[in-house]
Amino acid sequence: MKARVxxxxxxxxxxxxxxxxxxxxGTLGFEGVKGVRQGKVIDLELDEGTGENxxxxxxxxxxxxxxxxxxxxxxS
Amino acid sequence: MRAGVVVFPGSNCDRDLAMGFESIGAKVTMxxxxxxxxxxxLDIIGIPGGxxxxxxxxxxxxxxxxxxxxxxxxxxxxxxxxxxxxxxxxVLTETRLLPGSLxxxxxxxxxxxxVTLTAQxxxxxxxxxxxxGQKLNVPIAHHDxxxxxxxxxxxxxxxxxxIAFTYDDNPNGSVGDVAGVLSENRRVLGMMPHPERxxxxxxxxxDGTSLFQSMLTVFADA
Numbered sequence: 001m002k003a004r005v006x007x008x009x010x011x012x013x014x015x016x017x018x019x020x021x022x023x024x025x026g027t028l029g030f031e032g033v034k035g036v037r038q039g040k041v042i043d044l045e046l047d048e049g050t051g052e053n054x055x056x057x058x059x060x061x062x063x064x065x066x067x068x069x070x071x072x073x074x075x076s
Numbered sequence: 077m078r079a080g081v082v083v084f085p086g087s088n089c090d091r092d093l094a095m096g097f098e099s100i101g102a103k104v105t106m107x108x109x110x111x112x113x114x115x116x117x118l119d120i121i122g123i124p125g126g127x128x129x130x131x132x133x134x135x136x137x138x139x140x141x142x143x144x145x146x147x148x149x150x151x152x153x154x155x156x157x158x159x160x161x162x163x164x165x166x167v168l169t170e171t172r173l174l175p176g177s178l179x180x181x182x183x184x185x186x187x188x189x190x191v192t193l194t195a196q197x198x199x200x201x202x203x204x205x206x207x208x209g210q211k212l213n214v215p216i217a218h219h220d221x222x223x224x225x226x227x228x229x230x231x232x233x234x235x236x237x238x239i240a241f242t243y244d245d246n247p248n249g250s251v252g253d254v255a256g257v258l259s260e261n262r263r264v265l266g267m268m269p270h271p272e273r274x275x276x277x278x279x280x281x282x283d284g285t286s287l288f289q290s291m292l293t294v295f296a297d298a
Contacts, residue, residue: 012226013179014182014224016182016184016249017184020184061141062141063133065134065137065177067176067177067224068177068179068224
């Protein structure tokens with residue numbers, strides 16, 4: 001089985017990299033980009049039957065820093 | 077005084093920090109990240125600067141899960157003294173021994189220069205040789221030193237006198253100009269600037285010695 005974890009900065013945490021990307025898009029002539037937030041996608045290949053709770057624990061312990069980041073798990 | 081310096085793959089200020097401890101007469105033991113326990117009888121542990129595990133995932137995140145960091149957390153939990161500098165500060169936030177987090181510099185650039193700090197406290201084992209408001213010139217060298225805590229926590233840190241140092245001219249976007257913070261019991265310090273690189277006049281200044289002198293007053297008899 002596979003799981004995909006999306007890690008994003010929490011709302012309210014300034015994202016300097018996203019802001020730089022937004023600025024660069026403006027420089028390229030793309031108008032109307034009001035905000036850019038940059039995150040991470042982490043794909044996990046797991047033994048069959050691995051529970052979503054186990055993936056959640058991985059996120060809490062390592063994959064995300066929950067002080068500044070939130071995460072979402074997709075299991076397929 | 078006995079000090080330990082943790083060495084991760086990618087640490088590059090471990091020997092500088094060891095020399096900092098040795099400058100006040102400490103006996104220093106280097107501690108490998110795969111070790112599961114610390115040497116007996118240590119007074120203080122240093123987590124050095126560098127790029128532990130290549131800064132993969134997040135700066136300090138992998139190091140924080142290493143076997144030795146469990147031992148360091150236990151040591152701190154028993155009231156042990158810990159100083160984390162630069163990447164060491166990042167490791168201490170990732171282990172949650174210190175609050176907050178260190179994000180990419182606001183200007184997105186790696187910054188390597190000497191900055192002026194103001195000591196915000198003279199209370200505690202790392203700053204007792206300083207005066208409140210005293211200025212120090214100390215080098216920084218980091219890409220991810222932008223300290224983040226929410227407003228409530230920043231207020232709490234100020235109220236508890238746990239902000240050790242601030243930048244006079246904020247180089248990286250840190251909230252409240254914070255350059256270094258203390259744990260609640262004041263025995264764990266994390267800071268982005270490098271006092272261990274400012275102990276020899278030939279390196280451009282000796283302002284970093286004040287931190288080591290502070291430690292000496294605590295551990296002089298140990």
